[in-house]
Amino acid sequence: MPAQRPSLARTPRLRRPRAATTAFAALAAGGLVAVAFAGCGIVGPGAVSTVGEVDFDTPLAIPPLAESTIDADGTRVFSLDARAGTTEFTPGVESRTWGFNGAYLGPTLVAARGERVRVDVTNSLDVATSVHWHGMHLPAETDGGPHQMVEPDAAWSPEWDIDQQAATLWYHPHPHGETESHVARGLAGMFLLQDEDEAALPLPREYGVDDVPVIVQDSGFSADGRLEDPRTGFAGRLGDELIVNGTRGPFLEVGDELVRLRLLNASTARSYAFGWSDDRPIELIATDGGLLAASVELDRVMLSPGERAEVLVRMTPGERLTLQSTMTPEIAGMNPSIAGMNGGTDAFDVLELRAAEQLDPAPELPDRLADVPPVDTTDIATTRTFALDGFEINDDEMEMGRIDETVTVDTTERWVVENTSQMPHSFHVHDVQFRIASIDGAAPPPELAGWKDTIFASPETEYELVMRFEDSADPNTPYMYHCHLLWHEDQGMMGQFTVVEPGHEATPPNTEETSHEH
Numbered sequence: 001m002p003a004q005r006p007s008l009a010r011t012p013r014l015r016r017p018r019a020a021t022t023a024f025a026a027l028a029a030g031g032l033v034a035v036a037f038a039g040c041g042i043v044g045p046g047a048v049s050t051v052g053e054v055d056f057d058t059p060l061a062i063p064p065l066a067e068s069t070i071d072a073d074g075t076r077v078f079s080l081d082a083r084a085g086t087t088e089f090t091p092g093v094e095s096r097t098w099g100f101n102g103a104y105l106g107p108t109l110v111a112a113r114g115e116r117v118r119v120d121v122t123n124s125l126d127v128a129t130s131v132h133w134h135g136m137h138l139p140a141e142t143d144g145g146p147h148q149m150v151e152p153d154a155a156w157s158p159e160w161d162i163d164q165q166a167a168t169l170w171y172h173p174h175p176h177g178e179t180e181s182h183v184a185r186g187l188a189g190m191f192l193l194q195d196e197d198e199a200a201l202p203l204p205r206e207y208g209v210d211d212v213p214v215i216v217q218d219s220g221f222s223a224d225g226r227l228e229d230p231r232t233g234f235a236g237r238l239g240d241e242l243i244v245n246g247t248r249g250p251f252l253e254v255g256d257e258l259v260r261l262r263l264l265n266a267s268t269a270r271s272y273a274f275g276w277s278d279d280r281p282i283e284l285i286a287t288d289g290g291l292l293a294a295s296v297e298l299d300r301v302m303l304s305p306g307e308r309a310e311v312l313v314r315m316t317p318g319e320r321l322t323l324q325s326t327m328t329p330e331i332a333g334m335n336p337s338i339a340g341m342n343g344g345t346d347a348f349d350v351l352e353l354r355a356a357e358q359l360d361p362a363p364e365l366p367d368r369l370a371d372v373p374p375v376d377t378t379d380i381a382t383t384r385t386f387a388l389d390g391f392e393i394n395d396d397e398m399e400m401g402r403i404d405e406t407v408t409v410d411t412t413e414r415w416v417v418e419n420t421s422q423m424p425h426s427f428h429v430h431d432v433q434f435r436i437a438s439i440d441g442a443a444p445p446p447e448l449a450g451w452k453d454t455i456f457a458s459p460e461t462e463y464e465l466v467m468r469f470e471d472s473a474d475p476n477t478p479y480m481y482h483c484h485l486l487w488h489e490d491q492g493m494m495g496q497f498t499v500v501e502p503g504h505e506a507t508p509p510n511t512e513e514t515s516h517e518h
């Protein structure tokens, strides 16, 4: 079998003492009493395994496709209303949740490259929130970050042109300091982009049938089946049970030989290592920003919070196959004692696929899926470094009124991201899809060689990212980069960059006035 390798395997380097001290100080400052240093690990939730223990007795919910209208100038218009409601994760037991246009999660938006879209966002919650289009290339004022808050009963209607390749993107709130809780309550949904190149491939694409959204979240449940806050470790909340598209114990009946799953890790802190119960290889065809050059067969597909993967599975008639996540310290890049406390040894049954006795055959896929050009480092305008440590980036916490980086539009940059600590982090950049040029100086493995907007930042590892800031200069509105472990983001592990015309300066945002009402 080709390419059997754990992601991101590497030789550990020496521990730097400062990492531990900073993390401890940050934890203490956060007032987190359940977490303390013990030896070289952090005490948090212990190892969890639900393998073999999940009764797959509930059909997988499929988020509805969002309705849209085309307005007079050809713009495709969607509506999203953030609201509170109740959800029965367990029959007859109501949990209080939030959702878009419903009680939990939100509809799946679909748009094609070249279309202009508008989303009429309204907020029926009693707190302010925002809607960020994760992975989307778009003007900063439409990005839905912490500077585009939507107050209760207010509306916000960002409008932009879809100008990137087919991909599995998603949307979620981004209120500064509150992102974790807004996402954990259920505010998240998928945003699928289509283009002609992808449409020309013989890939499964019947939504909810052979092209299936798989939104994976971990949570806690009380004994009677009510959603409750899970325990918290260094990574953030780590629930001991999974829900997929909001379904507890999900199964999916399939009638096709070839099934495409769009995996989204919409968990706030937990990373997954997805694979199949019979250990067949998992066939990866796309990462955050779109298709890989060719499919890759892996033992496991690792996804940290915010990352997506499209995978294919070939079913045989009548079989039952379980998608699982079996994380190991090696895959997580963590010292085993730290891994054990941060979900790095946890195993889950995720979703059961049940194949019909008769399956519709699938055409063979071509060897080449997409043109993914080599990473071009010949024309780097600027190199920036980002050190991740504690809950800080480059020794700073997020400040809404401070611009950390000013980028010149229409240039290519190298961002060197180093997790200098022994703790897990991640790194997400708004507005762009980037490429990983190297990991600790070596070429990335094939599963990390395509378009990405979020990476797991393995402890004591350096990532060289190359990205191009095509257009949309706006000196007045920043984009964000941050750790996508949402509790870390909320603690301030985030910075702001502004894209400006050559020779221009960024205007720091007026933090008195960050909400928009139209």
Ligand code: C2O
Binding pocket: 132, 134, 172, 174, 306, 428, 430, 480, 482, 484
């Ligand atoms: Cu998915 Cu800045 O976030």
Ligand code: CU
Binding pocket: 424, 425, 426, 483, 484, 485, 488, 489, 493
């Ligand atoms: Cu982090």
